[in-house]
Amino acid sequence: MGFAEIAERFKSYAPHVDAALLEKAYQFSEKAHTNQNRASGEHYFVHCEAVANTLVEFKLDLPTIAAGLLHDVLEDTPIKAEALEQEFGKEITQLVQGVTKIDALQFSSQDQAQAENWRKMLLATAQDIRVILIKLADRLHNMKTLNFLDRNHQVRIAQETVSLYAPLAHRLGMFELKSELEDLAFQYLNPEEYQELNRKIQVRQAGRETALESFKGALEEHLKSSGISYRLLSRTKSLYSIYEKMKRQDKPFEEIQDALGVRIIADTVANCYALLGIVHAAFKPVAGSFTDYISIPKMNLYQSLHTTVVAASGDITEVQIRTEEMHRTSEYGIAAHWKYKSGEKDKEKEDPHLEEKLNWLRQWIEWLQDLKSPREFLESLKTDLELNQVFVFTPQGDVKALPAGATPIDFAYAVHTDIGHTCVGAKVNNKMVKLDYVLKSGDVCEILTKKASTPKKDWLLVVKTARARSKIRHHLREKGLAA
Ligand code: MN
Numbered sequence: 450m451g452f453a454e455i456a457e458r459f460k461s462y463a464p465h466v467d468a469a470l471l472e473k474a475y476q477f478s479e480k481a482h483t484n485q486n487r488a489s490g491e492h493y494f495v496h497c498e499a500v501a502n503t504l505v506e507f508k509l510d511l512p513t514i515a516a517g518l519l520h521d522v523l524e525d526t527p528i529k530a531e532a533l534e535q536e537f538g539k540e541i542t543q544l545v546q547g548v549t550k551i552d553a554l555q556f557s558s559q560d561q562a563q564a565e566n567w568r569k570m571l572l573a574t575a576q577d578i579r580v581i582l583i584k585l586a587d588r589l590h591n592m593k594t595l596n597f598l599d600r601n602h603q604v605r606i607a608q609e610t611v612s613l614y615a616p617l618a619h620r621l622g623m624f625e626l627k628s629e630l631e632d633l634a635f636q637y638l639n640p641e642e643y644q645e646l647n648r649k650i651q652v653r654q655a656g657r658e659t660a661l662e663s664f665k666g667a668l669e670e671h672l673k674s675s676g677i678s679y680r681l682l683s684r685t686k687s688l689y690s691i692y693e694k695m696k697r698q699d700k701p702f703e704e705i706q707d708a709l710g711v712r713i714i715a716d717t718v719a720n721c722y723a724l725l726g727i728v729h730a731a732f733k734p735v736a737g738s739f740t741d742y743i744s745i746p747k748m749n750l751y752q753s754l755h756t757t758v759v760a761a762s763g764d765i766t767e768v769q770i771r772t773e774e775m776h777r778t779s780e781y782g783i784a785a786h787w788k789y790k791s792g793e794k795d796k797e798k799e800d801p802h803l804e805e806k807l808n809w810l811r812q813w814i815e816w817l818q819d820l821k822s823p824r825e826f827l828e829s830l831k832t833d834l835e836l837n838q839v840f841v842f843t844p845q846g847d848v849k850a851l852p853a854g855a856t857p858i859d860f861a862y863a864v865h866t867d868i869g870h871t872c873v874g875a876k877v878n879n880k881m882v883k884l885d886y887v888l889k890s891g892d893v894c895e896i897l898t899k900k901a902s903t904p905k906k907d908w909l910l911v912v913k914t915a916r917a918r919s920k921i922r923h924h925l926r927e928k929g930l931a932a
Contacts, residue, residue: 452476455498458505459514466511470537474515475501477536481526488597496590497521503586507781513579516544520583523549547580548587581617585626588614592633607634622751625780631689639692646688649702657764661709664760668711671731677720684710684769708757710767714776718743721770725754728768732758735765743775751779842893855888855913861896862917869920871898885911906930 452475456468478497485493501517515537522528523545534542592610595603611634618627636643665681672679694705713728715721721743728734738757746752753771760766771779841849841860849863857875861868874897875882888894904921912918 455501455505455514458502459511462508463511468511470541471511471515471518474518474537474541478518478522481522481528485525487594489594490597493521493525496594499590499593500583500586503589504583507582507586509579509582512540512544513583515541516548516579517583517586519545520548520587524552544580544583548583551580551584578621581621585614585618585623589626589630592630595633595637603637607637610634611638622747622778623781624751628687628690632687635689635692642692643688646692646702650688650691657709660760660762660764661711661766663762664709664764664766665711667761668728668731671727672713672724675723675727677723678716679720679724680714682712682714684712684767686710708765708767709760710769712776713768713770714773715770716772718772721754721772724770725756728756728758728770732760732766734758743771751775753779839888839892841888844893844895851888852913856885856911857882857888857894857896858884858908858912859914859917860888860894862912862914862920864896866920868896868898869917870904870924871900871902872896873899873902884908903928 452472455475456471459468459471479494482493482497487493487496497518497520500520501514504514504517519533519537519541522533523530530542530546533545588610591606595606598606610630615627615630615634618630661683669681672681691702691705695702698705713724715724735757738755740755742751742753742755752775753769755767755769757765757767839851839853839855841851843849843864849860851859851863857877858869858872861872861875872884875884875886876895876897877886877888877892904924906925908921909918912921
């Protein structure tokens with residue numbers, strides 16, 4: 450490690466940016482943390498360097514990486530914010546202050562306290578998601594060095610990681626990071642189960658290597674003859690996701706269907722579909738397994754074609770097909786779309802759809818401010834972090850992302866609070882539906898309103914989104930109708 454490595458990796462994606470400030474931050478932080486050690490016995494600065502390296506891997510901008518190097522300076526050294534601002538300017542200082550603020554929050558008891566902290570954190574960072582990204586990089590390194598802490602700390606930190614940080618990484622579309630955090634936490638939360646599962650998976654993997662290799666060989670023959678360029682990758686499942694599946698289905702490891710998996714990375718969207726055609730022509734697809742997340746992306750930006758086919762050996766094999774850009778998004782999520790502020794030269798590289806992509810996050814943060822209690826917030830966080838989402842269109846063609854099972858009432862509140870409050874009926878794809886109709890992706894939903902109409906108490910029984918629930922409750926409370 451060392452500054453040269455960070456500088457080189459940074460230059461690889463930001464060649465026009467002067468990295469002098471980065472070097473200054475590196476030296477400043479190293480000096481500030483002199484004589485401080487981590488629980489591991491290592492020099493404290495090793496931690497700051499590790500955080501910066503993770504942020505460089507996410508290809509983030511210079512202020513974020515500088516703030517990553519400096520992220521513990523305000524908290525753990527005598528240096529004051531004024532001094533930091535004088536040396537590095539307002540932007541970097543504000544990022545460091547954001548991280549410091551989050552760290553200062555005390556986690557006294559279980560869910561209430563955590564929810565409150567997270568609410569504050571999200572609100573404080575609504576303007577700047579980079580603070581969350583630094584915090585996630587910080588947590589990743591802390592999880593990697595958790596073995597040096599005592600058992601009580603290990604359990605508390607691992608629990609916090611699995612219940613709040615990992616879901617947040619997921620929410621931001623950072624799947625790699627999410628899995629890494631979960632597997633690290635799993636080791637400390639359920640050490641025996643972890644060891645046992647790890648051993649079983651390795652035994653199973655050994656037996657399956659041959660099946661996967663022969664499928665890949667057969668697949669390559671078909672793909673090559675198409676003349677389309679591609680990369681073929683194997684897919685590994687995280688330990689924790691298998692463990693979750695065992696708990697969810699209440700089945701032992703031996704009964705968990707853990708299909709073989711490959712990924713095909715293509716150069717264009719059109720070639721993704723072309724390669725899908727080749728895969729389906731060569732191998733029998735499992736009925737109903739095909740999902741097109743390219744035409745209809747998941748709410749957290751994820752895009753890919755998913756299908757499941759039967760290999761010659763009879764093994765069920767999952768195939769995911771996506772472009773390089775989609776692959777990057779699936780690994781780095783929102784970080785992959787970070788608008789790189791590097792002056793005129795890189796302007797053309799800016800993602801014109803970034804605003805839309807960040808919009809859901811803003812909406813989410815916006816309505817958090819309406820919520821009263823931390824408990825209500827935690828409930829909403831759990832609901833809205835759910836994997837499955839549906840995309841429903843307004844008659845004007847705007848798309849709203851809603852959790853699976855959402856109804857026209859949820860949709861009405863997603864459009865506007867007043868539309869929700871005055872909703873009297875709904876049309877889906879031009880047909881009248883009941884208000885408890887379950888919306889599907891691709892539905893066009895039109896809400897019928899009446900000015901004098903008000904929310905009904907029994908709506909609470911059918912709504913799925915925390916936003917609708919809190920708006921309805923709020924209204925009923927105001928009208929003195931207990932909810
Ligand atoms: Mn730290």
